[in-house]
Structure formats: C-alpha cells, structure tokens
Amino acid sequence: MSERKIRVMVAKPGLDGHDRGARVLARCFRDAGFEVIYTGCHQTPEQCASAAIQEDVDMLGLSCLSGAHRYLFPQVAKLLKEQGADDIVLVGGGIIPDQDFQPLYDAGFKAIFTPGTPLDTIVDWIKTNVKPRS
C-alpha cells in the first residue's frame, strides 16, 4: 500500500528576515497534507540548494522581500542544475515587480506568487503542477 506524499521546502535566501509569509505558507502546506521542510531565514543560495537535495523535495519555494531576488533566485536554480537536481520545481514569492517575472521564468522558475495571492491558489497550483517523483 504505497502512498506518494508531496515534499516541499520553504526557504528564505539572503539577508531578509521577514519570515511571516514563509511561515504562513509552511503552515498552509502542512494543512494541505504536504510534508514541509522549513529552513529559516538568512540562507545562502548554496545552503538552500544543498538542503533541497538532502531532503529530496519535489518543490522548492523561495521567499524574498528585500529586492535581492534577481540575484538570489537564479543562483539557487543554477546550483541545483549543476548538481543534477533541476527536476525540483522552483517557485518564488515575495515583493517581486512584474517586470522581473520573465527573467525568473527564464532562470527556471515555474511560478511567482506575490502578496495578496489567496493561499488556495498556491495550494491548487502545487497540486496540479508538482508531482512526487520516482
């Protein structure tokens, strides 16, 4: 009787310490039945990538509210790719201007969620787009 569970990680790269949003999401993913690894604030891109690989997650959600997403997010994507882990679905969230969406998509991000997005929207997106890998 096997049951594949969705495993996700919520991480905050960079110097931004505003983690309320990340914590609300972690809690909401828990309530959606996912297993959520939360790694806390002030992570380097290397720490985010390495933890995602060690935990074998299906999705890595990065949160950044400080404006450094254009550097930090693609850096994590690059590190995952270098380690053969670019099948981990990347999503981003935080204070991200519209014009930055495309460069992040180009870097490998599958979705960007900004403030005001209903939690159900995010959970539904994950349920549709993130499949546990085997």
Add this chain to the structure above:
Amino acid sequence: MVELGKKVMAGDVRSASRLIRNIEDNLPGAKQEIRKIFPYTGKAHVVGLTGPPGAGKSTLTDELIRCFRRKGKTVGVLAVDPSSPFTGGAILGDRIRMQRHAEDPGVFVRSLATRGTMGGLSKAAGDAIHVMDAMGKDIVMVETVGIGQQEVEIIHHAHTVLVVLVPGMGDEIQAIKAGVMEIGDIFVINKAHREGAGKLFKEITAMLDMGPREPGAWRPPIVMVESVAEPHEFERCVDELSDKIEAHYQYLVNTNQLGDRQRRRSLAEINAAVRDAILETVLRRLVADGELDRMVEKALNKESDPYTLAEQVAERYLGGSKASMPVAE
C-alpha cells in the same frame, strides 16, 4: 530506482534521500534496494537523542555535528518531527538549527515525519539508519520527535541513547518512573543555567544510585549543558558530551556488548518486518474482498466479537491450529 542501492554505497546524497523516501512511501522495489545495501551496514555508531519538545535536541545535535566533524568523522542526521493526525501534513523544522552544516559534504541531514507511528520515531527510521550507514557515515545521529514519558522506540535502533532534559519539569517521583528515564546511556541536563538544574541533577543521581549495577558496568553520566547564550561555555559542555558518547561506544566494544545492542536491533526489525509481511497481506485481502466490512457489521450486530473474528481470519489465511498462529496472539 534500479541503481539506487549502488549509488547509496558510493555516498550519493540524492540517491540516499530518494531511497529513504521510497521506503517512507512504501514503494514497491524499495525493500529490494535495502536488501542490496543491508550486508554493508553495521559500521556506523548510531546515537539517539530523545527528550521533551523544546528541550534543545536539535541545537545539541547541531553542536555535536561540529564536535564530530572536528574529530574528522562524517555525520548523518535523521531528524523526526510529527505528522498531523488530521491532514497527514507535517512541518519539519529541526534542520533550521543545523543549516550551518548544509554546505559541508561530510554532513547529511534528512528530516522524517512520523506519519502516525508511535514511539518517537517513524516507521522508516530503521531503514533510513541503514541507508546512512551504508553510505559510510561514521556517526548517525537520530533525533526523535519531542516525547513524553514512554516513547522508547529509539533503544531498538541506537547504540548510545541520550536523554535530554531541562530543569523544572516535575518532582523527584518523575525521575524514578518507568519508561524514558530508564533508557538513557547518558543524561543531559540542558539549559543548565535555569533554576532547578541542581535539583534535577540530584534526582537523576539518586535514581541511578538506586538501580542495581554490576561492578564495572556503565554508569550513565549526567552532563550539564549551559545556555547557548554563553557560546564558549556551551561549546565546552558539548565537547565533554561528545567525549562521553565516544566513551560509551568504546565501553560497548570493550565489554562485548555492542553485539547485544545489534541483536536487540535485529530482533526489533524482524518483528516489525514479519508483522508487516503477514498483517499487510491479510488486511489487503480482507479489504479487497469486502470481508472487513462484513466483519465490522457482525461485531456491530453482536453476532460475533473481535476475538472470534480474528481467529477465523487467522484460520483462513494462515491455516493450521491456533498454536501455530503467532500472529493471532
């Protein structure tokens, strides 16, 4: 999937984590991979950390990683956190405390959710230890979920068990109760700057004094660990703790008791595997042919009772007399 076992043996982190996950998810084929690596296990020193929620198990684990790394040892950590009984979801937050080691290739931290298993560990924990062992980790630390008085499953898996306590959690009677207080090879009084640390030390000492002890037998040391707010003191205390952990392993080796611990572990694993193999097969069949529903009806209508129903199932699926049916016990 096919080559996971081989990649694990070569130390590949992602394959190891994937194999652990396949075991957690009970994927067909996962057991086959464990079979492959099993002959190569048994080398790692398995250290269990258990204690109430918030006692500081993750922070201690983090500092112990530092100690063992400085001594040149590679470290695997399995950190267990609880699953929701309602949604099955979980927040696995132990590694927040250990992220400074995330970039060290000699350290592999993997979080596990309990998924409804009682006893302080998850069902996959035993095999996850085998995976880290087969990878070649010198030390495998297993941090249980925050526990109460009787979650002692860790003794079936660890060579050395640390019971991590904090001051102010009860009177002296708590210290002589059965259960968790009996399983420590080492007792840690964490946050020892807090009021009541001395009292707790005396209580554990008194508890240990009461126990029967052969001459030369290991007496569990009690290590006081100062607050992390005093980094130097904290480091010194945890250094001392890591020495005690190694001394305990050496004691087991010197007194030929390591084998006893391994035997205890094998017995528990076989017990669980047999129960799984038989119970799961039978239950699956009962569900598939609708028999389980009919049994529930019979019990509800008082036409039968659970014991009679179970005996009938055992007779049907296992055959033979009651005497040859250990599963019905």
